[in-house]
Amino acid sequence: MSGDDEGRPVTKRRRLIARPQVPPGPLRDLKALIYELYVEAGAPSLEEMAALVAADDGLAGAPEKDTIHRIIRDTAVPPSQADVVAVVTVLARATTTWDGHDVAQRARDLWVAARLGSAVGVPLGEVTDPFVLEVHRPIASERAGTLPPLPPYVPRPHDRQLAGVVERAAGGASMMAVLVAGSSAGKTRACWQALEPLREAGGWRLRHPFDPARPEAALRDLDRVGPRTVVWLNETQDYLGGGEAGERVAAGLRTLLAAPSRGPVLVLGTLWPAHHAELTRRPESQVRQVLDGTIIEVPETFTGADPAALQHAAGADARLAEAIEHAEDGQITQYLAGGPELLARLTAAEPAAKAVIWAAMDARRMGHHNALPLSLLEEAVPAYLTATQYDQLGQDWLERALAYTAQPCKGASGPVTRIRTQRPHHGRRRRAPHASAHDGGPVYQLADYLDQHGRATRAGHIPPTGFWEAAAVHAHPADQGALGDAAWERGLYRDATQLHKNATTHGDPRAARSLVDHLHRLHPTDQRPSAHAAAHATLNNPGGVALLLGALRQAGADDQVTALLARDPAAQVALDNPSGVANLLGRLRQVGAGDQVTALADRLLAVGMLDQFLQIGDHRERYRFGREPEGHPADRWGWEDLLDLE
Known part of the structure; x- marks a missing residue:
C-alpha cells in the first residue's frame, strides 16, 4: 500500500444495493x-x-x-x-x-x-410422448392386441437413487443426475419414469435442446432457464463432448446449478461408460467438474428388481413376457429395444445393405454425429464391397439397401433409418434436428444398439480409403475435425490433413491448430497452411484461438500471427469459458499482443469477471478493495464501514 493510501481519510458513504448480473435480453x-x-x-x-x-x-x-x-x-x-x-x-x-x-x-x-x-421449455404436463424424449420404442408382439406405448415399468435399485435426486429437486434444491450404462439398458426410460412426481406436483417445465445441433441449442437459452425446469440432456456426450463447445455447456450448467435465484432445476442425462470415461479424463475440465457426483450406474442386466413385480408386469404385457422368455443373460431392456433382431438383420443383410450399416458404424465411431448424410453413405458403400459384389449391384441398389435397413425390428427402429421432418398437430411445419445435410440432402441415423455393437466388434478395423474420400467431400463440416483426428491417430496423414483443411475452411480453430502443427512437421518451410488457418478460423472460441496462436508461434509463422491478431480476436471471443479466456490471455502475452490483452481485459471488467481481470498488469493492487458497480476501483474501506444488523 502506498503512503498516499495510508494517509487518505476513511470516508463513510451509503452502501449501494449491488447491481444484478443478468444475461442479455x-x-x-x-x-x-x-x-x-x-x-x-x-x-x-x-x-x-x-x-x-x-x-x-x-x-x-x-x-x-x-x-x-x-x-x-x-x-x-x-x-x-x-x-x-x-x-x-x-x-x-x-x-x-x-x-x-x-x-x-x-x-x-x-x-x-x-x-x-423468461419461460424456457414447455409445461411438463404437456410432455406425454416418451418417444419425443428419445425413449426407445419397444418391440411389437404377435401375441398382443392393443397395448400402451410402453411396457409396464418395474423399478430397480438405480430407480431409487434417481427418485431421491428428483425428491430433492421437488423440495427446492437444484440437482443433476446422469445415468450411465451401455446401449438400451433402460437409462432414458428410467429418466422418463422419474419425472412422474414432478408431473403430479405441477408447475414444472421441460427443456429438451436439440435444434439445430445439441451444443448450440443448449447454449442458446441455458442462461434463461428458470426455476422448476427439467433440462433433458439425453445422450449427454453430444452436449458435453467436442472440446470447447462442451466446456461452454458444462460451465453454463455449473452456473445454473449454483444459482439459488434460478432454482430449483433438475438436469437429467444419459451416457455410455466409454463416453463417461472420455469426458472425465481431464481432471481440470469444466465437463468433469459438472459430472462429478452426478453419476448413477444402471446395470446392463435386469437385476435387483422384485421378481413378483416383474412377473405381474409380464402377465399384463406380452412384450415384456416375450423379453423375459427370450432375453439372454437377463438383458430384458435390450431385447425390448430390438437388440437381437437388429443383429439378426445385420447378419442376414445382402452385401449392399450390410455395407450401408458398416459405413454408418465406421462414421459414428470415427467421430461423425448420428445424422449421417445420404451422400456420405452412398459414396462410401462401394469401398466395403468386393469387385464381384459391386459388379452385381442393380441400378436400384441404394434404394433396396435403404429399404432393408429402414424396416422396423419387431416395432423398434431399423438398423439405419432416415431422420425426417416432424409435423406438429397444429401450427406451421418445423424441422427435426439435422433433418437435412449441409448440402440439403437427407440424413440417416444408426440404431443405438448397433452403434455400440460396431464400436466393440470393429474396434480394430481401419475404414477403407473410399470411406475417407467420401467423408472429405460429404461429411458435415462440424464433424470433419473429429474425423481428421481419427484419421491422424491411425496414421492416415493425408486423409487427416484433408479433413482438417476442410474443417479449418469452415472456421474450426482446433482443426486449424492441427493443420498447422501437422504440416509444419512434414513441410517446415511451407507457410501456406498457417496462412489458411489464420484467415479462416473463427474467433468466438477463446481456447481454440489460444491453441491456434500457440501452433502458429511454434511453426515460426510470425506473419500469420500478425494476420490473426489483425482480425481482433479480443473483441470477438466469447467470455463464458473462464479457463479458455485465461489461456487466451496467456497466449496473447506470449506473442506480445499488448493491445489485445488490454482490450480483452476491458471486456472482462465490463462483464464482472474480476478474477480473470486481476491477473493482468497492476490491476490486483488497484482493485485491492474490489470495484464499484460502475467499474472503477472501490475506495479503501474497513471493519468500521460494515453495517451492524444484529
Whole structure:
C-alpha cells in the first residue's frame, strides 16, 4: 500500500444495493433501467423508497422494503408489474432527467417482454410422448392386441437413487443426475419414469435442446432457464463432448446449478461408460467438474428388481413376457429395444445393405454425429464391397439397401433409418434436428444398439480409403475435425490433413491448430497452411484461438500471427469459458499482443469477471478493495464501514 493510501481519510458513504448480473435480453434491460434510476435518485434507502410508495395513493403497486430490494437486486422477473411501476415512478420523481409517465410505460413494456421471454421449455404436463424424449420404442408382439406405448415399468435399485435426486429437486434444491450404462439398458426410460412426481406436483417445465445441433441449442437459452425446469440432456456426450463447445455447456450448467435465484432445476442425462470415461479424463475440465457426483450406474442386466413385480408386469404385457422368455443373460431392456433382431438383420443383410450399416458404424465411431448424410453413405458403400459384389449391384441398389435397413425390428427402429421432418398437430411445419445435410440432402441415423455393437466388434478395423474420400467431400463440416483426428491417430496423414483443411475452411480453430502443427512437421518451410488457418478460423472460441496462436508461434509463422491478431480476436471471443479466456490471455502475452490483452481485459471488467481481470498488469493492487458497480476501483474501506444488523 502506498503512503498516499495510508494517509487518505476513511470516508463513510451509503452502501449501494449491488447491481444484478443478468444475461442479455428484456430482463437485463428492465433491471438496467431500474438500477440507473436508483443511482440517479441518489441511492435512497429501502425505508425511504417504501415511504415514497406508501405516500402515493395513485400507485397501483404497494411494495414494501423486501419487495423493493428484490425488484432492484434479484436476477428473476419481478412477479408484480404494478410493484415495478411503483418503484420506477417514485425513483424517476427523485431525478431531474426522467419523466415519470414515460419511464413507467417503458418499465411496463420491458416487464411484459421479460415475462414472455423468461419461460424456457414447455409445461411438463404437456410432455406425454416418451418417444419425443428419445425413449426407445419397444418391440411389437404377435401375441398382443392393443397395448400402451410402453411396457409396464418395474423399478430397480438405480430407480431409487434417481427418485431421491428428483425428491430433492421437488423440495427446492437444484440437482443433476446422469445415468450411465451401455446401449438400451433402460437409462432414458428410467429418466422418463422419474419425472412422474414432478408431473403430479405441477408447475414444472421441460427443456429438451436439440435444434439445430445439441451444443448450440443448449447454449442458446441455458442462461434463461428458470426455476422448476427439467433440462433433458439425453445422450449427454453430444452436449458435453467436442472440446470447447462442451466446456461452454458444462460451465453454463455449473452456473445454473449454483444459482439459488434460478432454482430449483433438475438436469437429467444419459451416457455410455466409454463416453463417461472420455469426458472425465481431464481432471481440470469444466465437463468433469459438472459430472462429478452426478453419476448413477444402471446395470446392463435386469437385476435387483422384485421378481413378483416383474412377473405381474409380464402377465399384463406380452412384450415384456416375450423379453423375459427370450432375453439372454437377463438383458430384458435390450431385447425390448430390438437388440437381437437388429443383429439378426445385420447378419442376414445382402452385401449392399450390410455395407450401408458398416459405413454408418465406421462414421459414428470415427467421430461423425448420428445424422449421417445420404451422400456420405452412398459414396462410401462401394469401398466395403468386393469387385464381384459391386459388379452385381442393380441400378436400384441404394434404394433396396435403404429399404432393408429402414424396416422396423419387431416395432423398434431399423438398423439405419432416415431422420425426417416432424409435423406438429397444429401450427406451421418445423424441422427435426439435422433433418437435412449441409448440402440439403437427407440424413440417416444408426440404431443405438448397433452403434455400440460396431464400436466393440470393429474396434480394430481401419475404414477403407473410399470411406475417407467420401467423408472429405460429404461429411458435415462440424464433424470433419473429429474425423481428421481419427484419421491422424491411425496414421492416415493425408486423409487427416484433408479433413482438417476442410474443417479449418469452415472456421474450426482446433482443426486449424492441427493443420498447422501437422504440416509444419512434414513441410517446415511451407507457410501456406498457417496462412489458411489464420484467415479462416473463427474467433468466438477463446481456447481454440489460444491453441491456434500457440501452433502458429511454434511453426515460426510470425506473419500469420500478425494476420490473426489483425482480425481482433479480443473483441470477438466469447467470455463464458473462464479457463479458455485465461489461456487466451496467456497466449496473447506470449506473442506480445499488448493491445489485445488490454482490450480483452476491458471486456472482462465490463462483464464482472474480476478474477480473470486481476491477473493482468497492476490491476490486483488497484482493485485491492474490489470495484464499484460502475467499474472503477472501490475506495479503501474497513471493519468500521460494515453495517451492524444484529
